[in-house]
Amino acid sequence: MLREYTTPITSNFSIDGTVYSILSERVARTPDSSLVEYKDDSGQWQSFSGRKFLSLVHQLAKGLLAKGVQKGDSIAIMAHTSWQWTALDIAIMSIGALTVPIYETNSAQQIAMIVNDANVSRVFVENDALREKVEQIKDQAPQLQEIFELDSGAIELLQAYAHSTTDEELQAAIDRVYGSDLATIVYTSGSTGTPKGVELTHQNFVYIARSGAASMPDIALGEGRRLLLFLPLAHVFARYMQFFCFAGDVTLGLSSNLKTIIKDFQSFKPTFVLAVPRIFEKVYNAASQKAGKGLRGLIFNRAAQVARTWSHGQQEGHIPALISLQHAIYSKLVYNAILDVFGGKVEYAVSGGAPLDQSIAHFFNGVGLPLLEGYGMTEVCAPACVNPTSGYKIGTIGIPLQGVSFAVAEDGELCIKSLAVCKGYHHHPELTAQQITDGWLHTGDLGSIDDEGFISITGRKKDLxxxxxxxxxxxxxxxxxxxxxxxxxxxxxxxxxxxxxxxxxxxxxxxxxxxxxxxxxxxxxxxxxxxxxxxxxxxxxxxxxxxxxxxxxxxxxxxxxxxxxxxxxxxxxxxxxxxxxxxxxxxxxxxxxxxxxxxxxxxxx
Missing domain, CATH: 3.30.300.30 (ANL, C-terminal domain)
Incomplete structure (x- = not known):
């Protein structure tokens, strides 16, 4: 390696346990506080306390055991982001079975490939339309035993079966699960070819969830921390954020309707926002279009210019006095209204999944919402580095999370080493050996690391x-x-x-x-x-x-x-x-x- 940087572990966090233990330990700390919130059919926010949500997970796990699910079985979930998804996910993994996410947009052919490759025995689908998709491939998957439909009472069915399993039987099943066991097989979204199944263990998630909370205490720890999660839970980043919230003190809000996301922000009032760059671009464009032409348009354009100039000055360590004065004026006239789009309580935003345009980053930083760009891959449970809340550098993807190492290989490729690196690719030992050498995951991205550990992406080897x-x-x-x-x-x-x-x-x-x-x-x-x-x-x-x-x-x-x-x-x-x-x-x-x-x-x- 030409250059290497490791962020040391400065917080005392445990790397032991399972995904279930992340939840159970949070509930032990704050049993009666709001843990998971969601909108009911009338559009009103409802809440699970930690104690109530853990009880639900126990019931679902008992029901799975009563239905014959055993350690090592693969169970797929194919549904929009919801509290049912989260509860099923943890219930499945708590007893040593493997969650296999399937996007609801996947074709029948893609579903058949995943179901057979992962040897899926049971599938939870959201509705009739998704059930029909799975039914189409049932004759191609002889090992597929049952299809459960959430809209037709699958949760209630498992709760009814739960009475057949004792507390002692459930605890024995939980105790048989170890950190080294597989927790999930996540199929990459396949922008460059056929999706591959990434094998992630309980320790992979436990390590990076606790490292993430320790690395970003301003976001994860303390009273009143709230995240509205609307990314698909079939994506590893969204699933990781569930566990990040549980490892910290964050109340997790769940929504899947992007058409109502602005209203959801305003009613849920998150303290931080997680989104892909396109969401922030749309908010900026909407604000610009709302200002329109004439005096309001001129004011907005000038305010946007001042915000960017202020941000550049902040990053360089010197903000001219006139810009500071103008910035203070526009904060009251323009910037506060933009932040109100996110509910008025937001302090930080995390952007990932695609490159973030620096002009957008400087704009939001200037209006009072630092966009902390990060980076990760399915192979490391999603995140590996992110900009810190203090001392962030716009234009970089931040520094490694605590206990994570980044390196630049001789050909300029970025490599990652940590306990979050996946076990390998399902049924592809040759690809595992190619991509993970001496513990280093080869990312396929080209980049650089500065003296303070901030990482920049300069391109992608295969996309070059x-x-x-x-x-x-x-x-x-x-x-x-x-x-x-x-x-x-x-x-x-x-x-x-x-x-x-x-x-x-x-x-x-x-x-x-x-x-x-x-x-x-x-x-x-x-x-x-x-x-x-x-x-x-x-x-x-x-x-x-x-x-x-x-x-x-x-x-x-x-x-x-x-x-x-x-x-x-x-x-x-x-x-x-x-x-x-x-x-x-x-x-x-x-x-x-x-x-x-x-x-x-x-x-x-």
Whole structure:
């Protein structure tokens, strides 16, 4: 390794126990405080105390034992984020069975692959539509015994069966589970190929949950800590955040409806927000569009400029006196209203899952909401590093969590070592040996580490574009800037083995219309109209020029096409974590790439 950095363990946290023990120890500390909150059918927030939620987990675990579930059995959950998901997850793992998450958007073919690869014997689905998906593949999975439907009383069914299992039998099952046992098999979302099952142990989660809480005490510890979790629990990061909350003092709110997320923020009043960059971009764009033109628009634009200037000054250690005065004025006039979008109590936000544009980070930092960018992978239970609440550096992904080591290999690849590194890839020993050597997980990302341990991502080995002229281009930075536009939904930069760099761009119809309206322009009805609209095209041209200004001419986007379609999970062009499937997209739009952009019939890149 060329460079290595480890954040020492300075807090006295235990690495022993299981995922169940994270919950049981929290309940022992604060049995009657609110642990899990959710909205009922009327839209009102309801609460489980720690004691009540642990009792629910016990009932579900007893019911599973009564249904014949044994240690080592694989049980899948296919549902939106909910308290049922969380309770089932811990109940399954508490008795040594393995939780296998399946995205509700997965196709029947993907479901069959996961169910068979993980030898799943039982599946919990949310509703009839998902049950039908699983029923379609039942003849391909002879080991699949039962399908339970949450909307048809699966929770109540397990609670009824619970009476057949004694407390002593449950405790004996819990006692047979060790930290070294597998807790879950999580299938990667597959942006670059067929999903692989990542084997994660109880110790993996226990270690990084307790390390995370110790590393971020301002977020995890103390009275009144609240998180509203709306990411899909099939994603390892969302599942980790459950355990992070339980390891600390955080009340966990659960929601799955992104259409009501702003209202949910305002009613739940989180103290910190966890989201992908796109959420923060949308909040910024919405605030800008709401200000509109005229005096209000001028005030907002000036306030945004002052916020960014203040943030740059804060990061550099010197804020000019005039900027400080203007910042104080705009805090009352503009910034407080923006923070009220998140409920008015938010102190920090954590951003991950994709590169964060620095202009967005500086804006939110300037209005009083530091965006603490972090980084992780399924193979390390999600997080491995994050910016601290004090002394954070915008433009980096922070420092390693306590007890986690990062290193830069000779080829520039970032590597991670800690007790959170997965056991391996299910049924793929050759891939395990390739990706994990001497305890170091090879991430596939290129990066650097400064003298204080702050890590920066510079690109991705497999996504690195090498043009026909031999120029190495990392697409992430260009894509991130283009996607800050209020009209752009997705941007995929291409050009590997091509004469120049180009891009495929899609439009967010709803946001584009809001932007057109705020600019006094006529809205459009379809994506076909949007991609030919001269005002929208001018905005796309502006943001592409902005992206190109950050790189050399050889790395710049020379041509682009605005597509009259979307990249979605449903059409197979986005992963469930909203990452573009580059290879699939290049294959799907090969004609446009080869003929309209490059003008020749070239081999597929």
């Amino acid at each position: 574009i090498i043009t026909a002229g031999g120029k190495n281009v990392s697409p992430d930075g260009l894509q991130t800037v283009v996607m800050t536009s209020p009209v752009v939904s997705q941007c995929v930069v291409i050009g590997d083995r091509r004469r120049f760099v180009s891009a495929l761009i899609t439009i967010d119809l709803e946001d584009a219309n809001a932007w057109l309206e705020s600019n006094g322009a006529q809205t459009v009805q379809t994506l076909e109209q949007a991609c030919t609209n001269p005002i929208i095209r001018a905005e796309v041209e502006r943001v592409v020029d902005l992206a190109n200004a950050t790189v050399s001419r050889a790395e710049s986007i020379r041509k682009y096409e605005i597509l009259d379609t979307e990249f979605t999970e449903a059409n197979g062009l986005l992963t469930p974590s909203l990452k573009a499937k580059r290879q699939v997209i290049e294959q799907r739009f090969a004609d446009i790439i080869n003929n309209k952009i490059y003008g020749v019939n070239q081999p597929k890149a």
